[in-house]
Amino acid sequence: MTSAILRTVTVADEAATGALARKVAHIARPRDVITLAGTLGAGKTAFARAFITAQGGGEEVPSPTFTLLQVYDAADGTIYHFDLYRLEAPEDAFEIGIEDAFAEGISLIEWPDRLGRYLPRERLDITINQGTHETERRFDFAGSANWIDRLNEIDL
Numbered sequence: 001m002t003s004a005i006l007r008t009v010t011v012a013d014e015a016a017t018g019a020l021a022r023k024v025a026h027i028a029r030p031r032d033v034i035t036l037a038g039t040l041g042a043g044k045t046a047f048a049r050a051f052i053t054a055q056g057g058g059e060e061v062p063s064p065t066f067t068l069l070q071v072y073d074a075a076d077g078t079i080y081h082f083d084l085y086r087l088e089a090p091e092d093a094f095e096i097g098i099e100d101a102f103a104e105g106i107s108l109i110e111w112p113d114r115l116g117r118y119l120p121r122e123r124l125d126i127t128i129n130q131g132t133h134e135t136e137r138r139f140d141f142a143g144s145a146n147w148i149d150r151l152n153e154i155d156l
């Protein structure tokens with residue numbers, strides 16, 4: 001993570017996960033890197049789908065588990081949705097265009113730990129954990145300094 005936890009938000013279900021993702025999408029801009037960490041089934045892809053849809057990236061948002069990357073044209077630019085679970089070595093990310101994503105688009109990265117030292121310092125890290133109930137999720141937000149004010153702009 002890039003810094004201490006800035007905020008923790010607990011949501012009741014997948015619909016509330018979507019609402020939270022739409023709020024984050026509202027403050028995202030080109031060249032942002034947003035990481036999504038958590039165990040299998042935590043809700044990373046559900047968050048990414050709602051985020052991409054909120055940005056105008058379309059209604060059909062498949063998981064990039066096998067392709068490693070899905071690209072979406074959105075209202076404010078391009079969204080790069082990475083699922084790096086199957087990435088064999090951090091350097092392999094360059095073969096799928098991660099440098100271009102960081103330079104020009106909004107990057108959503110599932111399984112960010114697979115990037116190792118190539119993960120940019122300037123980013124928002126979102127860690128998703130199971131809550132006390134089966135459908136409940138806890139979102140821990142940590143990020144570089146530029147995210148503090150931006151997160152304060154929205155009611156999480």
